[in-house]
Amino acid sequence: MRTPQKMWNRWARRLQPGLILLAAACGTAAATADEPATDRGRQVYDKWCAPCHGAGEGKPGTIAAGAIYKGSKPAVLTERRDLTPAVIKTAVRTGVYVMPRFRKTEVTDAELEAIVAYLTHKS
Amino acid sequence: MATRLPPGVSRKDFTDALAQFEAAIGKDWVFSRDEDVDLYRDAYSPFWHEEEEPVPSAAVAPDRVEQVQQILRIAGRYKIPLWTISTGKNLGYGGSAPKTSGSVVLDLKRMNRVLEVNDKNHYALVEPGVSYFDLYRYIQDKGLRVWIDPPDPGWGSLIGNALERGGGYTPLRDHFDAHCGMEVVLANGDIVRTGMGALPGAKTWQQYKYGFGPYVDGIFSQSNLGVVTKMGFWLLPEPEAYFSGTVMAPKHDDIYALVEAFAHLANSGIVQGTTSVLRTIDFGPPDPALAAVRVGASTSDLERYVAQKGLGYWTVDLPFYGPANVIAAQWEYAKKKLSVIPGVSFRDGASYRFPLDQAALEKIPNPVPLGVPSLTTFAIGGPRSQGHMWFSPIIPMTGEAVVEATTVFDQVYRDLGSPAGALPGFPIWSFFPRAFVIIYFFPIEHDVEKNRRNREIFRRLVKTAVDHGWGEYRTHTAFMDDIAQAYSFNNHALRRLHETLKDALDPNGILAPGKNGVWPRRLR
Numbered sequence: 017m018r019t020p021q022k023m024w025n026r027w028a029r030r031l032q033p034g035l036i037l038l039a040a041a042c043g044t045a046a047a048t049a050d051e052p053a054t055d056r057g058r059q060v061y062d063k064w065c066a067p068c069h070g071a072g073e074g075k076p077g078t079i080a081a082g083a084i085y086k087g088s089k090p091a092v093l094t095e096r097r098d099l100t101p102a103v104i105k106t107a108v109r110t111g112v113y114v115m116p117r118f119r120k121t122e123v124t125d126a127e128l129e130a131i132v133a134y135l136t137h138k139s
Numbered sequence: 140m141a142t143r144l145p146p147g148v149s150r151k152d153f154t155d156a157l158a159q160f161e162a163a164i165g166k167d168w169v170f171s172r173d174e175d176v177d178l179y180r181d182a183y184s185p186f187w188h189e190e191e192e193p194v195p196s197a198a199v200a201p202d203r204v205e206q207v208q209q210i211l212r213i214a215g216r217y218k219i220p221l222w223t224i225s226t227g228k229n230l231g232y233g234g235s236a237p238k239t240s241g242s243v244v245l246d247l248k249r250m251n252r253v254l255e256v257n258d259k260n261h262y263a264l265v266e267p268g269v270s271y272f273d274l275y276r277y278i279q280d281k282g283l284r285v286w287i288d289p290p291d292p293g294w295g296s297l298i299g300n301a302l303e304r305g306g307g308y309t310p311l312r313d314h315f316d317a318h319c320g321m322e323v324v325l326a327n328g329d330i331v332r333t334g335m336g337a338l339p340g341a342k343t344w345q346q347y348k349y350g351f352g353p354y355v356d357g358i359f360s361q362s363n364l365g366v367v368t369k370m371g372f373w374l375l376p377e378p379e380a381y382f383s384g385t386v387m388a389p390k391h392d393d394i395y396a397l398v399e400a401f402a403h404l405a406n407s408g409i410v411q412g413t414t415s416v417l418r419t420i421d422f423g424p425p426d427p428a429l430a431a432v433r434v435g436a437s438t439s440d441l442e443r444y445v446a447q448k449g450l451g452y453w454t455v456d457l458p459f460y461g462p463a464n465v466i467a468a469q470w471e472y473a474k475k476k477l478s479v480i481p482g483v484s485f486r487d488g489a490s491y492r493f494p495l496d497q498a499a500l501e502k503i504p505n506p507v508p509l510g511v512p513s514l515t516t517f518a519i520g521g522p523r524s525q526g527h528m529w530f531s532p533i534i535p536m537t538g539e540a541v542v543e544a545t546t547v548f549d550q551v552y553r554d555l556g557s558p559a560g561a562l563p564g565f566p567i568w569s570f571f572p573r574a575f576v577i578i579y580f581f582p583i584e585h586d587v588e589k590n591r592r593n594r595e596i597f598r599r600l601v602k603t604a605v606d607h608g609w610g611e612y613r614t615h616t617a618f619m620d621d622i623a624q625a626y627s628f629n630n631h632a633l634r635r636l637h638e639t640l641k642d643a644l645d646p647n648g649i650l651a652p653g654k655n656g657v658w659p660r661r662l663r
Contacts, residue, residue: 067272067293067514072501074515080522109178114517114524116182116230120175121168121200121248121268 057134060127061094064118069093077115093135101132141171143196145219145241146662153196156217160199163209168200168249179227179244181236183526183583185590185617193237193616195222198244204368208328210245211366214649215326218661221245222651223366225267225299228292231528232303233616238653239662250368255345258283261374262319262345267298267367271512284494286375286510288312293512298370302360303613306570308508310411310460311375313571315360320344322369323359326645331365345371361613363651364644380463381509383488384470386477387419387451391438393480394453395538400477401455402536405569409469412458412508413570416541419445419454421564456488458508463492519580526583528615530597532604533574534567541567544577547607551599558582558593576612601625616653623656638663 068077071092082091090096108128111117123131144153160169170176179195186192201207214221220242227235227248235244251268256278263285265274271289274297278285288307290300301314311317320334334350335341348354359365388397397416404410420429420441432444445452457473459466474485491499491509500506505515520527534540545565558581567575581597584590598621601611605625614622626633637657641648648659 063272067512068517073504074506074513074518076514076516076518079518083522109174111182113522114520114526116228116234117178117180119178119198119227119235119246119248120170121246122227 054130054133054137056127057130057132057137060123060130061134064123064127065093065131068115080113096135099135101136104128104132104135141176141197142173143176143194143241145196145243146239148217148219148241152217153219156213156219157197159213160197160210163213164199164201164206168202170198170200171196179224179235179246181234181616183230183234183528184236185528185583185594185615187525187583187585187590188587189590193240193242195237195244196241198246200246200249202249204250204322204324204330207245207247207250207324207366207368208330211324211326211649212328214243215328215647218647219243219649220652221649222654223247225296225302226270226294228270228294228296229299229303230292230526231615232613236616238616238619238651242652245366247366247368253277254369256281256283256285256374257345258285258374258376260346261285261376262371263287263297263374264320264345264369264371265297266369267296269297270294271297271300275510275512284377286377287372287512288314288317288375288510289507289512290314291507291513291516293507293514297372298367301370301372302362302367304360305613306413306568306576308413308458309375309510311373312413314372315357317373318356318370319346319348319373320369320371321356321359321367323365323367325365326647326650330368345373358640361655363654363657364640366650375460375510377493378460378462379493380459380461380466381489381491381493382459382463382466382470383490384457384459384473385486385488386455386457386473387484387486388453388455388477388480389446389451389482389484390442391452393483394541396480397453397455397477397483398536398538398541400479401457401569402573404457404473404476405536406573409472410457411460413568414456414458415569416567416575417454418545418564419450419452422454422566451484520582524582525585528581528583528597528617529613530579530581530600531576531611531613532601532609533571533576533612534609536569536573536575540575543607544604544609547603548577548579548600551596551603555596555599556592558589558596571612619653619656 068075069092070078078091105128108118108123141153141157144150157169157171176195176197179198184192199210201210220239222237222242223245224235225247227246237244247267249268250266251273252266253269253274254264256263263274271287271293274287286309288309288311290305290307301318304315306312306314320336322336323331325331333356334344334348336344337350359367429444432440442452459469477483500511505513507513534544548565565577565579568578570576581593597618601618601621610625611622623634634656641657642660645659648661652659652662
């Protein structure tokens with residue numbers, strides 16, 4: 017649901033730092049968990065997924081997941097335990113909401129398997 | 140097996156061409172199965188679920204310039220239209236999808252080499268597949284003290300964004316202007332290097348733009364006259380500091396003096412970064428009381444409201460980059476210049492010294508103005524947004540233009556209704572020198588009727604802009620013909636010139652037919 021507060025939060029991130037100062041300060045997200053994983057999967061994830069789904073400020077995938085799940089699931093993707101290979105592959109190849117599809121020149125099938133291994137190894 | 144065909148190309152010819160593409164670049168990098176080709180569809184298409192959505196027939200992804208030459212020669216032989224993408228993230232403007240359905244996408248993402256970064260004279264030479272994230276990481280890994288100038292989407296290509304004449308935030312924010320030297324493959328496969336690059340063994344390809352003779356780089360921007368395979372960019376020496384100072388002007392009519400003073404500061408080089416002029420009630424913190432005030436409110440009512448809140452009617456943040464003592468002097472000068480506005484107030488904003496460590500960077504909601512690529516902008520539209528496109532007319536850098544533009548565009552919304560999820564106001568940006576650009580968010584829906592409605596509103600806004608002498612700087616592929624049609628001085632003399640160049644440089648009409656309204660002879 018688009019509340020005025022949410023509209024403001026979204027636009028404050030894009031617009032002027034000075035206006036941000038006029039609003040309530042946003043809290044900072046928790047640090048990324050230190051988890052074992054396949055190196056390759058983590059490298060691919062860090063390059064292609066973390067800018068949107070990682071911890072910290074300004075990650076739109078994390079912001080969206082926080083708004084949609086309202087705490088029922090972790091907003092940071094690497095903290096999820098319910099991701100299946102099919103869900104991950106579908107998301108990458110068909111997109112989800114504002115997330116576009118990723119082409120095979122960006123994430124190859126082998127790299128997608130590595131992402132799957134990284135995100136599901138702890139499930 | 141490809142199921143779609145390029146326009147005017149037989150099944151047999153297309154099959155033969157695909158086989159030749161495979162021979163040239165390898166089977167793995169020619170995509171013709173629908174499940175692979177569909178990855179190139181526009182993720183933010185304003186034609187979701189409609190027949191009009193342009194869909195490619197195949198994609199080819201070369202790894203080096205010699206393969207680009209071969210692809211162009213094969214395409215020319217069979218008159219197959221190609222649509223070139225760099226990183227394919229031109230989202231909001233067509234993404235990785237072509238203008239003409241059935242085109243083969245020439246995907247340059249694999250050409251992703253950072254060929255040089257010079258931190259003594261501050262420039263880089265890159266291939267099209269290099270994203271802002273890629274170059275930033277390269278620079279960080281090597282510990283070089285130079286800044287890139289990212290646009291809002293960090294996954295974009297330096298080359299692609301500059302060729303589309305995109306903008307960023309730092310003093311090198313006009314990305315096409317910040318380029319220096321190109322390598323271009325022409326439709327016949329010939330390789331051209333522009334500027335000093337035309338001189339074999341040149342030592343200054345990325346240091347002097349113009350070379351000798353007619354300067355041609357501009358014809359390869361927003362263009363379908365060649366395929367750019369290398370491009371140089373000037374980088375910013377890492378500044379000592381950044382500071383942002385907020386200016387709040389109390390009255391509606393202060394906009395005239397505010398913009399005049401801002402233009403003086405910007406054109407004097409005092410303010411060198413991108414900022415925006417915001418009507419605070421449109422973009423300020425939400426307040427339930429405001430909703431009540433806004434209904435039928437006069438300008439005086441709104442002025443009283445913002446005064447009570449301790450805000451300005453207009454808010455501008457001035458960004459400064461450079462030595463800390465110089466910045467302090469620039470801010471003092473700016474305040475003096477802006478003090479012609481009665482009741483104007485100022486507030487010190489963000490202040491950073493560089494380099495920042497990673498922990499400090501991660502606390503900054505949007506680090507893009509600090510030369511750090513990000514995807515923060517994609518939070519626009521909310522958690523269930525399905526995409527967006529942009530209405531982006533260039534208007535004069537005057538208070539009169541700001542008032543006129545917001546008034547006439549507001550009227551379009553009163554006449555037609557505003558798109559669901561639209562912004563409450565029109566952000567006025569200074570991405571480019573000397574003029575303002577409005578960057579207005581249009582939501583994309585997976586709903587045919589909503590998209591049709593939004594396209595109608597979009598076209599009305601474009602027409603309204605043209606009626607007032609304002610043209611768009613860039614647009615989604617869906618509206619390229621509309622925009623090009625508006626640039627009609629002297630019986631479309633500019634379009635006729637573009638077509639003359641097109642017919643001379645690309646007689647088979649294979650390069651991006653219809654790109655920015657320029658069509659090859661056989662498709663006109």
